[in-house]
Amino acid sequence: MTTRQLPAQFAELIPLTEAWGQETETERNNARVTSEMEDVQAFYDAVMPHMENILAFLGKHDDTAAAPVRNLAFLAKSFIEASVCVELFHATTVPDGFDYRRFKIFSPT
Protein backbone atom coordinates (compact mmCIF):
# COMPACT_ATOMS: atom_id res chain seq x y z
CA MET A 1 0.00 0.00 0.00
CA THR A 2 1.03 3.56 -0.57
CA THR A 3 0.11 6.89 0.91
CA ARG A 4 -2.23 9.41 -0.68
CA GLN A 5 -1.84 13.12 -1.15
CA LEU A 6 -3.61 15.48 1.25
CA PRO A 7 -3.98 19.28 1.19
CA ALA A 8 -0.77 21.00 2.37
CA GLN A 9 -2.04 22.07 5.80
CA PHE A 10 -2.90 18.45 6.64
CA ALA A 11 0.42 17.03 5.42
CA GLU A 12 1.28 15.56 8.81
CA LEU A 13 -1.66 13.15 8.41
CA ILE A 14 -0.35 11.73 5.11
CA PRO A 15 1.31 8.66 6.72
CA LEU A 16 -2.13 7.63 8.09
CA THR A 17 -3.54 7.34 4.58
CA GLU A 18 -1.55 4.17 4.02
CA ALA A 19 -3.84 2.21 6.34
CA TRP A 20 -6.90 4.51 6.48
CA GLY A 21 -8.87 6.58 4.01
CA GLN A 22 -10.12 4.11 1.41
CA GLU A 23 -12.69 5.34 -1.09
CA THR A 24 -15.56 2.98 -0.26
CA GLU A 25 -17.44 1.96 2.86
CA THR A 26 -16.63 -1.69 2.12
CA GLU A 27 -12.89 -0.98 2.20
CA ARG A 28 -12.99 1.42 5.14
CA ASN A 29 -15.07 -0.96 7.22
CA ASN A 30 -12.84 -3.87 6.27
CA ALA A 31 -9.79 -1.93 7.44
CA ARG A 32 -11.54 -1.28 10.76
CA VAL A 33 -12.76 -4.80 11.50
CA THR A 34 -9.47 -6.44 10.53
CA SER A 35 -7.37 -4.08 12.68
CA GLU A 36 -6.38 -4.44 16.31
CA MET A 37 -8.25 -2.13 18.68
CA GLU A 38 -5.00 -0.44 19.70
CA ASP A 39 -4.37 0.56 16.07
CA VAL A 40 -7.91 1.90 15.70
CA GLN A 41 -7.44 3.84 18.94
CA ALA A 42 -4.10 5.24 17.73
CA PHE A 43 -5.67 6.37 14.45
CA TYR A 44 -8.56 8.00 16.33
CA ASP A 45 -6.17 9.75 18.71
CA ALA A 46 -4.05 11.05 15.83
CA VAL A 47 -6.99 12.50 13.87
CA MET A 48 -9.37 13.70 16.59
CA PRO A 49 -7.41 16.92 17.35
CA HIS A 50 -7.64 17.83 13.64
CA MET A 51 -11.31 16.97 13.03
CA GLU A 52 -12.68 20.42 13.63
CA ASN A 53 -10.19 21.92 11.15
CA ILE A 54 -10.78 19.08 8.68
CA LEU A 55 -14.54 19.67 8.70
CA ALA A 56 -14.07 23.45 8.38
CA PHE A 57 -11.81 22.87 5.37
CA LEU A 58 -14.11 20.30 3.75
CA GLY A 59 -17.01 22.70 4.23
CA LYS A 60 -15.48 24.85 1.49
CA HIS A 61 -15.33 22.02 -1.06
CA ASP A 62 -17.70 19.62 -2.76
CA ASP A 63 -17.20 16.31 -4.55
CA THR A 64 -15.78 18.04 -7.63
CA ALA A 65 -12.71 18.99 -5.57
CA ALA A 66 -9.17 17.91 -6.44
CA ALA A 67 -7.94 14.47 -5.36
CA PRO A 68 -6.04 15.61 -2.22
CA VAL A 69 -9.23 17.24 -0.88
CA ARG A 70 -11.33 14.17 -1.62
CA ASN A 71 -8.64 12.02 0.01
CA LEU A 72 -9.03 14.11 3.15
CA ALA A 73 -12.79 13.37 3.12
CA PHE A 74 -12.05 9.65 2.79
CA LEU A 75 -9.66 9.85 5.74
CA ALA A 76 -12.38 11.63 7.74
CA LYS A 77 -14.83 8.85 6.86
CA SER A 78 -12.37 6.26 8.13
CA PHE A 79 -12.16 8.36 11.30
CA ILE A 80 -15.95 8.00 11.59
CA GLU A 81 -15.57 4.20 11.47
CA ALA A 82 -12.91 4.45 14.18
CA SER A 83 -14.98 6.84 16.30
CA VAL A 84 -17.78 4.37 16.95
CA CYS A 85 -15.21 1.74 17.97
CA VAL A 86 -13.59 4.10 20.46
CA GLU A 87 -16.58 6.09 21.72
CA LEU A 88 -19.32 3.44 21.72
CA PHE A 89 -18.23 -0.17 21.26
CA HIS A 90 -14.73 -0.28 22.79
CA ALA A 91 -14.07 -2.91 20.16
CA THR A 92 -13.42 -3.00 16.42
CA THR A 93 -16.62 -4.97 15.77
CA VAL A 94 -20.09 -4.72 17.28
CA PRO A 95 -20.04 -6.71 20.55
CA ASP A 96 -22.62 -9.53 20.58
CA GLY A 97 -23.66 -8.37 17.10
CA PHE A 98 -24.77 -10.25 14.00
CA ASP A 99 -21.80 -11.61 12.04
CA TYR A 100 -20.63 -8.58 10.02
CA ARG A 101 -19.27 -10.90 7.31
CA ARG A 102 -22.86 -11.94 6.54
CA PHE A 103 -24.00 -8.31 6.30
CA LYS A 104 -23.05 -7.39 2.74
CA ILE A 105 -22.26 -3.78 2.00
CA PHE A 106 -23.67 -2.47 -1.30
CA SER A 107 -23.32 1.21 -0.46
CA PRO A 108 -22.56 3.45 -3.44
CA THR A 109 -19.53 5.10 -1.79
Next chain:
Amino acid sequence: MNKPEQLRFADAYPELHRDPVPVEPYISPAYFEKEREAIFKKHWMNVCRIDDVPNPGDYVVKEIAVLRTSLLIVHGADGKVRAFHNVCQHRGNQLVADAKGCSKFFSCGFHGWVYDAEGKLVNVPDANEFYKLDRDSLKLKQLPCELWNGFVFFHPQAEPDQPLVEFLGELGELLKDYPFEQMRRVGAWRTKVACNWKVFIDAFQEGYHVPIVHRRSLPDVYVAGDSSSCILGGARLYDKHRALSTPAGLSRNPKPTEALVLKLSSALTRDMDNADSLMPGLNPTGIDEWAFDINVFYPNFFIDPSNGWYFSYNFWPISVNETYWEVNIHMMKPANLAIDVAQEYSKVLFRDALLEDSSTLERTQLGLESGAITHLTFSDQEIACRHLNHVVERDIRNAEV
Protein backbone atom coordinates in the same frame (compact mmCIF):
# COMPACT_ATOMS: atom_id res chain seq x y z
CA MET B 1 -47.18 20.83 20.30
CA ASN B 2 -49.52 18.91 22.50
CA LYS B 3 -48.35 15.85 24.29
CA PRO B 4 -50.70 12.99 23.49
CA GLU B 5 -52.73 11.73 26.37
CA GLN B 6 -51.27 8.68 28.04
CA LEU B 7 -53.79 6.16 26.84
CA ARG B 8 -53.13 2.60 25.95
CA PHE B 9 -52.82 2.25 22.17
CA ALA B 10 -55.08 -0.78 22.35
CA ASP B 11 -57.96 1.40 23.62
CA ALA B 12 -58.30 2.86 20.13
CA TYR B 13 -58.30 -0.55 18.43
CA PRO B 14 -60.93 -2.72 20.07
CA GLU B 15 -60.83 -5.19 17.15
CA LEU B 16 -57.42 -6.32 18.41
CA HIS B 17 -57.61 -8.71 21.32
CA ARG B 18 -55.13 -8.41 24.19
CA ASP B 19 -54.40 -12.09 24.71
CA PRO B 20 -51.10 -13.82 23.96
CA VAL B 21 -50.57 -14.52 20.23
CA PRO B 22 -49.85 -18.05 18.93
CA VAL B 23 -46.28 -18.96 17.91
CA GLU B 24 -47.52 -21.38 15.25
CA PRO B 25 -47.59 -18.78 12.40
CA TYR B 26 -43.87 -18.11 12.98
CA ILE B 27 -42.74 -21.73 12.70
CA SER B 28 -45.27 -23.74 10.69
CA PRO B 29 -44.31 -24.62 7.09
CA ALA B 30 -48.02 -25.18 6.33
CA TYR B 31 -48.88 -21.72 7.62
CA PHE B 32 -46.10 -20.25 5.48
CA GLU B 33 -47.66 -21.85 2.40
CA LYS B 34 -50.94 -20.15 3.29
CA GLU B 35 -49.11 -16.83 3.64
CA ARG B 36 -47.52 -17.31 0.23
CA GLU B 37 -50.95 -17.71 -1.37
CA ALA B 38 -53.06 -15.31 0.68
CA ILE B 39 -50.53 -12.53 1.20
CA PHE B 40 -47.49 -12.51 -1.05
CA LYS B 41 -49.38 -13.43 -4.21
CA LYS B 42 -52.01 -10.79 -3.53
CA HIS B 43 -50.42 -7.47 -2.59
CA TRP B 44 -48.53 -4.60 -4.14
CA MET B 45 -44.88 -4.82 -3.06
CA ASN B 46 -41.99 -2.41 -3.43
CA VAL B 47 -39.19 -3.98 -5.45
CA CYS B 48 -36.67 -1.15 -5.96
CA ARG B 49 -36.35 2.61 -6.46
CA ILE B 50 -36.28 4.53 -9.69
CA ASP B 51 -32.63 5.32 -8.81
CA ASP B 52 -31.93 1.63 -9.46
CA VAL B 53 -33.11 2.03 -13.07
CA PRO B 54 -32.71 5.78 -13.70
CA ASN B 55 -32.31 5.79 -17.50
CA PRO B 56 -34.04 4.12 -20.47
CA GLY B 57 -32.57 0.65 -20.92
CA ASP B 58 -31.55 0.31 -17.27
CA TYR B 59 -32.70 -2.93 -15.69
CA VAL B 60 -32.43 -4.90 -12.47
CA VAL B 61 -33.22 -8.56 -11.84
CA LYS B 62 -34.76 -9.43 -8.47
CA GLU B 63 -35.20 -12.96 -7.23
CA ILE B 64 -38.54 -13.12 -5.41
CA ALA B 65 -38.29 -16.48 -3.70
CA VAL B 66 -41.71 -16.35 -2.05
CA LEU B 67 -43.26 -16.07 -5.54
CA ARG B 68 -40.79 -18.62 -6.91
CA THR B 69 -39.89 -16.20 -9.66
CA SER B 70 -37.27 -13.85 -10.91
CA LEU B 71 -38.44 -10.37 -11.88
CA LEU B 72 -36.93 -8.22 -14.59
CA ILE B 73 -37.55 -4.52 -13.91
CA VAL B 74 -36.84 -2.43 -16.99
CA HIS B 75 -36.89 1.30 -17.71
CA GLY B 76 -38.36 1.37 -21.21
CA ALA B 77 -37.40 3.61 -24.13
CA ASP B 78 -40.79 5.30 -23.62
CA GLY B 79 -39.80 6.25 -20.06
CA LYS B 80 -42.15 3.73 -18.44
CA VAL B 81 -40.83 1.26 -15.86
CA ARG B 82 -42.13 -2.27 -16.37
CA ALA B 83 -41.95 -5.52 -14.44
CA PHE B 84 -41.66 -8.83 -16.29
CA HIS B 85 -41.23 -12.40 -15.26
CA ASN B 86 -37.59 -12.98 -16.19
CA VAL B 87 -38.54 -16.03 -18.26
CA CYS B 88 -38.08 -16.66 -21.97
CA GLN B 89 -41.40 -17.55 -23.63
CA HIS B 90 -39.76 -20.27 -25.71
CA ARG B 91 -38.55 -22.98 -23.33
CA GLY B 92 -38.79 -21.18 -20.00
CA ASN B 93 -35.13 -20.39 -19.51
CA GLN B 94 -34.41 -17.44 -17.24
CA LEU B 95 -33.76 -14.66 -19.72
CA VAL B 96 -31.35 -12.25 -18.01
CA ALA B 97 -28.55 -13.61 -15.85
CA ASP B 98 -26.97 -10.33 -14.70
CA ALA B 99 -28.29 -8.64 -11.55
CA LYS B 100 -28.36 -5.28 -13.32
CA GLY B 101 -27.30 -3.51 -16.46
CA CYS B 102 -28.40 -1.36 -19.38
CA SER B 103 -29.59 -2.77 -22.69
CA LYS B 104 -32.07 -2.09 -25.47
CA PHE B 105 -32.63 -5.80 -26.01
CA PHE B 106 -32.56 -9.01 -23.99
CA SER B 107 -31.28 -12.11 -25.72
CA CYS B 108 -31.95 -15.55 -24.24
CA GLY B 109 -28.79 -17.55 -23.60
CA PHE B 110 -30.45 -20.82 -24.66
CA HIS B 111 -31.66 -20.39 -28.30
CA GLY B 112 -31.21 -16.66 -28.82
CA TRP B 113 -34.78 -15.34 -28.75
CA VAL B 114 -34.59 -11.56 -28.43
CA TYR B 115 -37.00 -9.21 -26.61
CA ASP B 116 -37.00 -5.43 -26.46
CA ALA B 117 -37.32 -3.30 -23.31
CA GLU B 118 -41.11 -3.29 -23.71
CA GLY B 119 -41.13 -7.10 -23.64
CA LYS B 120 -41.89 -7.53 -27.34
CA LEU B 121 -40.43 -10.59 -29.05
CA VAL B 122 -38.31 -9.00 -31.78
CA ASN B 123 -36.14 -11.82 -33.08
CA VAL B 124 -36.39 -15.59 -33.27
CA PRO B 125 -33.46 -17.43 -34.91
CA ASP B 126 -34.62 -19.78 -37.69
CA ALA B 127 -38.17 -18.52 -37.22
CA ASN B 128 -39.41 -20.36 -40.30
CA GLU B 129 -38.72 -23.69 -38.59
CA PHE B 130 -41.65 -23.07 -36.21
CA TYR B 131 -45.11 -24.25 -37.28
CA LYS B 132 -46.96 -21.15 -36.24
CA LEU B 133 -45.29 -18.34 -34.33
CA ASP B 134 -47.74 -15.91 -32.73
CA ARG B 135 -45.32 -13.22 -31.60
CA ASP B 136 -48.02 -11.23 -29.83
CA SER B 137 -48.78 -14.09 -27.47
CA LEU B 138 -45.06 -14.67 -26.94
CA LYS B 139 -44.27 -11.32 -25.32
CA LEU B 140 -42.56 -11.40 -21.93
CA LYS B 141 -45.15 -11.94 -19.20
CA GLN B 142 -45.71 -8.56 -17.68
CA LEU B 143 -46.89 -7.75 -14.16
CA PRO B 144 -48.62 -4.54 -13.04
CA CYS B 145 -45.93 -2.04 -12.11
CA GLU B 146 -46.41 1.47 -10.74
CA LEU B 147 -44.27 4.25 -9.35
CA TRP B 148 -45.03 6.09 -6.13
CA ASN B 149 -42.62 8.80 -5.00
CA GLY B 150 -39.81 7.11 -6.91
CA PHE B 151 -40.53 3.69 -5.36
CA VAL B 152 -41.20 0.94 -7.91
CA PHE B 153 -44.03 -1.38 -6.88
CA PHE B 154 -45.28 -4.49 -8.66
CA HIS B 155 -48.35 -6.64 -8.16
CA PRO B 156 -48.10 -10.44 -8.53
CA GLN B 157 -51.56 -10.70 -10.13
CA ALA B 158 -52.43 -9.57 -13.66
CA GLU B 159 -55.50 -7.75 -12.31
CA PRO B 160 -54.83 -6.13 -8.90
CA ASP B 161 -57.83 -5.74 -6.59
CA GLN B 162 -57.06 -2.05 -6.22
CA PRO B 163 -54.72 0.58 -7.69
CA LEU B 164 -51.43 1.16 -5.87
CA VAL B 165 -52.36 4.58 -4.47
CA GLU B 166 -55.57 3.20 -3.04
CA PHE B 167 -53.65 0.31 -1.46
CA LEU B 168 -51.10 2.68 0.13
CA GLY B 169 -54.08 4.56 1.51
CA GLU B 170 -53.81 7.10 4.30
CA LEU B 171 -50.20 6.20 5.06
CA GLY B 172 -49.20 6.82 1.45
CA GLU B 173 -51.16 10.06 1.49
CA LEU B 174 -49.29 11.17 4.62
CA LEU B 175 -45.89 10.66 2.94
CA LYS B 176 -46.76 11.90 -0.54
CA ASP B 177 -44.97 15.26 -0.15
CA TYR B 178 -41.93 14.04 1.79
CA PRO B 179 -38.88 15.10 -0.31
CA PHE B 180 -37.72 11.62 -1.37
CA GLU B 181 -36.48 13.00 -4.68
CA GLN B 182 -34.07 15.42 -3.00
CA MET B 183 -32.22 12.61 -1.30
CA ARG B 184 -29.51 10.23 -2.45
CA ARG B 185 -28.77 6.70 -1.34
CA VAL B 186 -25.73 6.72 0.93
CA GLY B 187 -25.93 3.21 2.37
CA ALA B 188 -27.21 -0.17 1.19
CA TRP B 189 -26.86 -3.51 2.95
CA ARG B 190 -28.19 -7.00 2.23
CA THR B 191 -28.27 -10.21 4.23
CA LYS B 192 -30.06 -13.54 4.59
CA VAL B 193 -31.19 -14.48 8.08
CA ALA B 194 -32.54 -17.80 9.34
CA CYS B 195 -35.79 -16.49 10.79
CA ASN B 196 -39.42 -16.11 9.85
CA TRP B 197 -40.29 -12.85 8.06
CA LYS B 198 -42.60 -11.82 10.93
CA VAL B 199 -39.86 -12.39 13.54
CA PHE B 200 -37.78 -10.04 11.40
CA ILE B 201 -40.46 -7.37 11.00
CA ASP B 202 -41.48 -7.54 14.65
CA ALA B 203 -37.90 -6.72 15.67
CA PHE B 204 -38.20 -3.37 13.88
CA GLN B 205 -41.71 -2.32 14.81
CA GLU B 206 -41.32 -1.76 18.52
CA GLY B 207 -38.98 0.30 20.70
CA TYR B 208 -39.12 -1.88 23.78
CA HIS B 209 -35.84 -3.59 22.80
CA VAL B 210 -33.89 -0.36 22.35
CA PRO B 211 -32.42 0.17 25.85
CA ILE B 212 -31.23 -3.46 25.89
CA VAL B 213 -30.19 -4.30 22.34
CA HIS B 214 -28.78 -0.82 21.59
CA ARG B 215 -27.24 -0.16 25.01
CA ARG B 216 -23.86 0.36 23.35
CA SER B 217 -24.68 2.07 20.04
CA LEU B 218 -27.58 4.29 21.02
CA PRO B 219 -27.55 4.66 24.80
CA ASP B 220 -30.18 7.21 25.85
CA VAL B 221 -30.75 8.35 22.25
CA TYR B 222 -34.33 7.16 21.72
CA VAL B 223 -35.71 7.88 25.17
CA ALA B 224 -37.70 10.97 26.01
CA GLY B 225 -37.74 13.07 29.16
CA ASP B 226 -36.54 11.29 32.29
CA SER B 227 -37.44 7.89 30.97
CA SER B 228 -34.86 5.18 30.43
CA SER B 229 -37.28 3.34 28.13
CA CYS B 230 -38.03 3.86 24.47
CA ILE B 231 -41.74 4.55 24.78
CA LEU B 232 -43.20 4.95 21.29
CA GLY B 233 -45.69 7.67 20.56
CA GLY B 234 -48.60 7.91 18.19
CA ALA B 235 -49.28 4.33 17.15
CA ARG B 236 -51.63 4.40 14.16
CA LEU B 237 -53.01 1.13 12.90
CA TYR B 238 -54.59 1.28 9.46
CA ASP B 239 -56.45 -1.52 7.76
CA LYS B 240 -53.20 -3.34 6.92
CA HIS B 241 -50.43 -0.79 7.27
CA ARG B 242 -49.28 0.73 10.55
CA ALA B 243 -47.14 3.57 11.85
CA LEU B 244 -45.33 4.56 15.03
CA SER B 245 -43.17 7.46 16.16
CA THR B 246 -39.89 7.13 18.04
CA PRO B 247 -38.96 9.47 20.90
CA ALA B 248 -35.69 11.37 21.09
CA GLY B 249 -33.55 12.17 24.10
CA LEU B 250 -32.94 15.83 23.38
CA SER B 251 -31.25 16.72 26.63
CA ARG B 252 -28.49 14.14 26.65
CA ASN B 253 -24.79 14.85 26.01
CA PRO B 254 -23.64 13.74 22.56
CA LYS B 255 -20.46 11.70 22.10
CA PRO B 256 -17.42 13.72 20.88
CA THR B 257 -17.66 12.83 17.19
CA GLU B 258 -21.44 13.07 17.22
CA ALA B 259 -21.11 16.60 18.68
CA LEU B 260 -18.87 17.57 15.77
CA VAL B 261 -21.20 16.26 13.10
CA LEU B 262 -24.37 17.64 14.70
CA LYS B 263 -23.08 21.13 13.93
CA LEU B 264 -23.30 20.26 10.24
CA SER B 265 -26.19 17.95 9.60
CA SER B 266 -29.23 16.20 10.95
CA ALA B 267 -27.99 12.94 12.37
CA LEU B 268 -29.47 9.56 13.12
CA THR B 269 -29.31 10.51 16.76
CA ARG B 270 -30.78 13.97 16.58
CA ASP B 271 -32.34 16.48 14.23
CA MET B 272 -30.27 19.67 14.12
CA ASP B 273 -33.31 21.67 13.09
CA ASN B 274 -36.07 22.49 15.47
CA ALA B 275 -39.48 20.96 15.15
CA ASP B 276 -41.14 23.89 13.35
CA SER B 277 -39.25 23.15 10.17
CA LEU B 278 -40.19 19.51 9.83
CA MET B 279 -40.46 18.09 6.33
CA PRO B 280 -44.00 17.13 5.20
CA GLY B 281 -45.37 13.86 6.55
CA LEU B 282 -43.23 13.66 9.68
CA ASN B 283 -44.29 13.27 13.32
CA PRO B 284 -47.99 13.31 12.39
CA THR B 285 -49.20 12.93 15.96
CA GLY B 286 -46.95 15.76 17.17
CA ILE B 287 -45.01 14.06 19.94
CA ASP B 288 -42.79 16.55 21.75
CA GLU B 289 -39.39 14.90 21.77
CA TRP B 290 -39.42 13.17 18.41
CA ALA B 291 -36.68 11.28 16.53
CA PHE B 292 -38.21 9.49 13.52
CA ASP B 293 -41.29 7.63 12.33
CA ILE B 294 -41.70 3.93 11.62
CA ASN B 295 -44.07 3.46 8.66
CA VAL B 296 -44.86 -0.15 7.82
CA PHE B 297 -46.48 -0.89 4.49
CA TYR B 298 -48.03 -4.33 4.46
CA PRO B 299 -46.81 -6.88 3.86
CA ASN B 300 -43.03 -6.34 3.87
CA PHE B 301 -41.86 -2.75 3.36
CA PHE B 302 -40.80 -0.03 5.82
CA ILE B 303 -40.13 3.66 5.22
CA ASP B 304 -38.69 5.22 8.38
CA PRO B 305 -38.21 8.96 7.77
CA SER B 306 -36.72 11.80 9.78
CA ASN B 307 -35.87 15.42 9.06
CA GLY B 308 -33.23 15.02 6.36
CA TRP B 309 -32.88 11.25 5.98
CA TYR B 310 -34.95 8.10 5.71
CA PHE B 311 -34.19 4.45 5.71
CA SER B 312 -36.18 1.65 4.15
CA TYR B 313 -36.39 -2.09 4.72
CA ASN B 314 -37.67 -4.81 2.39
CA PHE B 315 -38.21 -8.22 3.97
CA TRP B 316 -38.39 -11.06 1.45
CA PRO B 317 -39.43 -14.46 2.80
CA ILE B 318 -37.57 -17.42 1.35
CA SER B 319 -39.07 -20.16 3.50
CA VAL B 320 -40.81 -20.37 6.86
CA ASN B 321 -37.50 -19.71 8.59
CA GLU B 322 -35.35 -17.84 6.07
CA THR B 323 -35.69 -14.20 5.03
CA TYR B 324 -33.69 -11.98 2.73
CA TRP B 325 -33.31 -8.41 3.91
CA GLU B 326 -32.60 -5.26 1.92
CA VAL B 327 -31.76 -2.06 3.80
CA ASN B 328 -31.21 1.35 2.23
CA ILE B 329 -30.58 4.73 3.80
CA HIS B 330 -31.04 7.98 1.93
CA MET B 331 -29.94 11.48 2.98
CA MET B 332 -30.21 14.99 1.60
CA LYS B 333 -27.70 15.69 -1.14
CA PRO B 334 -24.80 17.36 0.72
CA ALA B 335 -23.84 20.93 -0.16
CA ASN B 336 -20.19 20.21 0.67
CA LEU B 337 -17.78 17.49 1.74
CA ALA B 338 -18.06 18.35 5.45
CA ILE B 339 -21.76 17.48 5.38
CA ASP B 340 -20.92 14.35 3.40
CA VAL B 341 -18.58 13.27 6.23
CA ALA B 342 -21.15 14.24 8.87
CA GLN B 343 -23.72 12.02 7.13
CA GLU B 344 -21.23 9.15 7.21
CA TYR B 345 -21.51 9.18 11.01
CA SER B 346 -25.24 8.46 10.85
CA LYS B 347 -24.73 5.84 8.16
CA VAL B 348 -22.03 3.95 10.08
CA LEU B 349 -23.90 4.16 13.37
CA PHE B 350 -27.10 2.97 11.71
CA ARG B 351 -25.33 0.01 10.08
CA ASP B 352 -23.74 -1.03 13.35
CA ALA B 353 -27.03 -0.65 15.24
CA LEU B 354 -28.59 -3.01 12.67
CA LEU B 355 -25.93 -5.59 13.54
CA GLU B 356 -27.16 -5.33 17.13
CA ASP B 357 -30.80 -5.73 16.04
CA SER B 358 -30.00 -8.67 13.81
CA SER B 359 -28.23 -10.53 16.61
CA THR B 360 -31.58 -11.51 18.15
CA LEU B 361 -33.29 -12.89 15.05
CA GLU B 362 -31.87 -16.39 14.62
CA ARG B 363 -31.84 -17.00 18.35
CA THR B 364 -35.49 -15.99 18.53
CA GLN B 365 -36.41 -18.30 15.67
CA LEU B 366 -34.57 -21.21 17.34
CA GLY B 367 -36.34 -20.43 20.60
CA LEU B 368 -39.73 -20.45 18.94
CA GLU B 369 -39.00 -23.66 17.02
CA SER B 370 -38.00 -25.40 20.25
CA GLY B 371 -41.66 -25.53 21.23
CA ALA B 372 -40.82 -24.20 24.67
CA ILE B 373 -43.36 -21.43 24.30
CA THR B 374 -46.64 -21.63 22.44
CA HIS B 375 -47.70 -17.99 22.68
CA LEU B 376 -46.10 -14.55 22.53
CA THR B 377 -46.98 -12.08 25.27
CA PHE B 378 -47.04 -8.66 23.59
CA SER B 379 -47.24 -5.43 25.58
CA ASP B 380 -49.10 -2.31 24.47
CA GLN B 381 -45.72 -1.07 23.17
CA GLU B 382 -45.65 -4.11 20.87
CA ILE B 383 -49.09 -3.44 19.41
CA ALA B 384 -47.64 -3.28 15.89
CA CYS B 385 -46.51 -6.92 16.25
CA ARG B 386 -50.00 -7.84 17.38
CA HIS B 387 -51.49 -5.90 14.46
CA LEU B 388 -49.26 -7.72 11.93
CA ASN B 389 -50.43 -11.08 13.30
CA HIS B 390 -54.02 -9.87 13.19
CA VAL B 391 -53.82 -8.78 9.54
CA VAL B 392 -51.98 -11.93 8.43
CA GLU B 393 -54.50 -14.15 10.16
CA ARG B 394 -57.41 -12.20 8.66
CA ASP B 395 -55.95 -12.41 5.13
CA ILE B 396 -55.52 -16.16 5.47
CA ARG B 397 -59.02 -16.59 6.86
CA ASN B 398 -60.52 -14.49 4.05
CA ALA B 399 -58.62 -16.48 1.43
CA GLU B 400 -60.07 -19.71 2.81
CA VAL B 401 -63.67 -18.49 2.62
